[in-house]
Amino acid sequence: MSIKNKTAVEISKMIKDRQISAVEVLEQTIQQIKEKDEKVKGFITVDEDEARKQAQIIQKGIEKGELTGPLAGVPIAIKDNIDTKGIKTTCASKILYNFVPTFDATAVKNLKEAGAIIVGKTNMDEFAMGSTSETSAFATTRNPWDLTKVPGGSSGGTCAVVASGQVSCGLGSDTGGSIRQPSSYCGVTGIKPTYGTVSRYGLIAYGSSLDQIGPVARNVADCATILETISSYDRFDSTSMKRDKYDFTSALDKDVKGMRIGIPKEYLEKGIDDEVKEAVLKAAQIMKDKGAKVEEFSLDLVDYAIPAYYIIACAEASSNLARFDGVKYGYRSKEYEGLHEMYKKSRSEGFGDEVKRRIMLGSFVLSSGYYDAYYLKALKVKRLIKEAYDKAFEKYDLILGPVAPTTAPTIGESLKDPLKMYLSDIYTISVNLAGLPAISLPCALDKNKMPIGVQFIANCFEENKMIAAGQTLEKELAENFVLDFSLV
Amino acid sequence: MSAHKITDEVIEYVGILAKLDLNDEQKEKAKKDMEEMLEYVDKLNELDTSDIEPMTHIFPIENVFREDEVTNSDGKEATLLNAPEKKDDGFKVPKTIEG
Numbered sequence: 001m002s003i004k005n006k007t008a009v010e011i012s013k014m015i016k017d018r019q020i021s022a023v024e025v026l027e028q029t030i031q032q033i034k035e036k037d038e039k040v041k042g043f044i045t046v047d048e049d050e051a052r053k054q055a056q057i058i059q060k061g062i063e064k065g066e067l068t069g070p071l072a073g074v075p076i077a078i079k080d081n082i083d084t085k086g087i088k089t090t091c092a093s094k095i096l097y098n099f100v101p102t103f104d105a106t107a108v109k110n111l112k113e114a115g116a117i118i119v120g121k122t123n124m125d126e127f128a129m130g131s132t133s134e135t136s137a138f139a140t141t142r143n144p145w146d147l148t149k150v151p152g153g154s155s156g157g158t159c160a161v162v163a164s165g166q167v168s169c170g171l172g173s174d175t176g177g178s179i180r181q182p183s184s185y186c187g188v189t190g191i192k193p194t195y196g197t198v199s200r201y202g203l204i205a206y207g208s209s210l211d212q213i214g215p216v217a218r219n220v221a222d223c224a225t226i227l228e229t230i231s232s233y234d235r236f237d238s239t240s241m242k243r244d245k246y247d248f249t250s251a252l253d254k255d256v257k258g259m260r261i262g263i264p265k266e267y268l269e270k271g272i273d274d275e276v277k278e279a280v281l282k283a284a285q286i287m288k289d290k291g292a293k294v295e296e297f298s299l300d301l302v303d304y305a306i307p308a309y310y311i312i313a314c315a316e317a318s319s320n321l322a323r324f325d326g327v328k329y330g331y332r333s334k335e336y337e338g339l340h341e342m343y344k345k346s347r348s349e350g351f352g353d354e355v356k357r358r359i360m361l362g363s364f365v366l367s368s369g370y371y372d373a374y375y376l377k378a379l380k381v382k383r384l385i386k387e388a389y390d391k392a393f394e395k396y397d398l399i400l401g402p403v404a405p406t407t408a409p410t411i412g413e414s415l416k417d418p419l420k421m422y423l424s425d426i427y428t429i430s431v432n433l434a435g436l437p438a439i440s441l442p443c444a445l446d447k448n449k450m451p452i453g454v455q456f457i458a459n460c461f462e463e464n465k466m467i468a469a470g471q472t473l474e475k476e477l478a479e480n481f482v483l484d485f486s487l488v
Numbered sequence: 489m490s491a492h493k494i495t496d497e498v499i500e501y502v503g504i505l506a507k508l509d510l511n512d513e514q515k516e517k518a519k520k521d522m523e524e525m526l527e528y529v530d531k532l533n534e535l536d537t538s539d540i541e542p543m544t545h546i547f548p549i550e551n552v553f554r555e556d557e558v559t560n561s562d563g564k565e566a567t568l569l570n571a572p573e574k575k576d577d578g579f580k581v582p583k584t585i586e587g
Contacts, residue, residue, distance in 0.1 A: 103566075235554070304534075327581055330570070336582070360522065367505060386546065434546065435546030460546070
C-alpha cells in the first residue's frame with residue numbers, strides 16, 4: 001500500500017486496518033524526503049534512526065490496542081523553533097547551530113503521546129523573523145509549486161514539506177502570520193489557534209504575547225485533528241488558558257447555514273492582486289450558496305496593525321533573545337577578551353542581519369526616553385485593534401479575507417526592502433495582536449498556477465466556527481479544485 | 489527627508505543595550521534602517537490614544553499559586569549538556585572579577 005497523497009487521518013486508519021504498518025509508513029516517508037527534499041530544502045534535520053525506533057514502538061502500541069487515536073503512526077514534521085528532546089533545534093540560526101534540547105515542547109509531548117512520529121525539523125526564517133524563510137542561516141527553502149519562488153514564512157519549511165508530499169502534516173508557529181501566509185503560498189491548510197490554547201512551553205520565543213504553535217496539513221480535517229491533540233492547559237506556560245473544551249473535530253460535521261460572515265472592505269480596496277480578490281469573492285459566494293449571510297463591512301485601523309506589530313514584536317524579541325549570550329548553549333565566539341566582549345561577539349557573529357535589525361529596534365523602543373512614545377503607544381493601539389475586532393464580532397460569526405496580498409514572490413525579491421516584505425503580512429498580523437484564531441486554506445490557483453489562500457478569522461475560543469466554514473469551503477471546492485501534492 | 493535623525497550616540501547606546509557589536513558600515517546601515525522604521529511607525533501618531541489604557545495581555549491574567557514542592561531533580565547534567573564550555577559542574581566563562 002502506498003501512502004502517496006494520503007492525509008494524516010487516512011494514514012492512521014490504514015495502519016489501524018492493518019493495510020500497512022507504522023514502520024512501512026515511515027520508510028515510505030523517508031523515501032519521499034530523500035527524493036524530494038534535495039530540491040525543496042524544507043528540512044534542516046531529519047532523524048531517521050530515532051524515527052525508525054519510534055515507529056517500531058508505536059506499531060507495537062497500535063497492535064496492543066494502546067494507541068487508538070487518529071495520529072497513531074503518522075510521521076510529522078516540526079518547525080525548528082519547537083524543542084524536540086534529543087533532536088537538534090536551531091531556530092535556523094547560527095547561534096543555536098548545535099543546540100540539542102533536553103526536553104520536549106508540550107505540543108511535541110502531546111503529539112508523541114498520541115503516537116505521532118517526529119521525522120525531522122523544518123527550515124524557517126531565523127528565529128521566525130521574516131516572511132519568506134530566506135533569513136535562515138542554513139538554506140533557502142523553495143516553493144514546491146515553482147522552485148524559483150519562496151514558500152513564504154516564517155514556517156516555510158513545514159508548509160513546503162507538506163505541499164511537496166514528503167509528510168502529510170507538520171507544526172508551525174504563528175507570530176504575525178507565520179503559519180497562514182506560507183500555507184497560502186504553498187497551497188496547504190494551516191491554523192493559528194486562540195492565544196493560550198497550545199502551550200508555548202518549548203517554543204523558542206520570538207514575541208511571547210503573539211506566538212502560537214499550530215498545525216499545517218493538506219486539509220481542514222487533519223488540522224482540526226492535530227489541533228485537538230496539541231492543545232492543552234499547561235502549568236509550564238504562564239499564559240496557557242484553561243478552556244472548557246478541547247474538541248475541534250466535531251465542528252467538521254457542522255454547516256454554515258445562518259452564519260453571519262463579514263468581509264473587511266479595506267482588505268479588498270488597495271494593494272491586493274485582482275486574482276487574490278477574486279478568490280476571496282469566490283469563497284464568499286460559496287458561503288452564501290451554503291446558507292451563510294455574507295456582507296462587506298468596515299474594519300477600523302487596518303493600516304495601523306503593521307507598525308504596532310513591529311514595535312511590540314521587536315520589543316519582546318529584544319528581551320527574549322537576550323538569553324543567547326554564548327554561556328549556556330549555542331555558539332560562542334572563538335576570540336574575545338573578557339565577559340562583555342564574549343557576549344557581544346558571540347551575539348554579533350551568531351545572529352543574522354534581520355534578527356539584529358529587530359533586536360536593535362526593540363532595544364531602542366524600550367529604552368528610556370522612547371518607551372512612552374513607541375512601546376506604550378503601540379500597546380494602546382493594540383487595545384484599539386482588539387476593540388475593533390470586538391465590535392466586528394458583535395455582528396459577525398466569522399471574518400473572511402485574503403491571507404496575503406499576492407501569491408508567492410520570487411526568491412531574492414523580498415529581502416531587498418524590509419518594509420515591503422512586512423506588508424505581505426497586512427491581513428494576518430492584526431489577528432495575533434488581538435489573540436484571535438484563524439484558518440488559512442487554498443481556494444484557487446492564479447494564472448501561473450500558484451496557490452491562493454483565503455482565511456477565516458473567528459472570535460477568541462471560537463475555532464469551531466472557522467473549522468466548520470473551512471470544511472464547507474473545502475468540500476465545495478473539491479469537485480473542481482484538486483491540489484497536486486506530488487509536484488516535485 | 490526623514491523626520492528622525494538617529495545620531496552616532498544613539499546607535500552606540502542601543503548597541504550597548506542590545507549587546508551587539510557593529511562595525512562602522514553596519515552602524516551606518518542600522519541608522520538608516522532605524523530612521524526608516526521610525527518614520528514608518530510614526531503612522532501610529534495619527535491616532536489619539538490619550539485616554540486609552542495600554543494592553544499587554546489579551547486575557548485577564550491572574551497569579552497562579554501552587555505548593556512549592558520539588559517534582560524534578562536538579563537536572564545538572566542535562567543543563568550542562570549544551571554548554572559551549574564547562575568546568576566541573578558549572579558553565580565556564582572568562583574571568584569577571586579582578587584581583
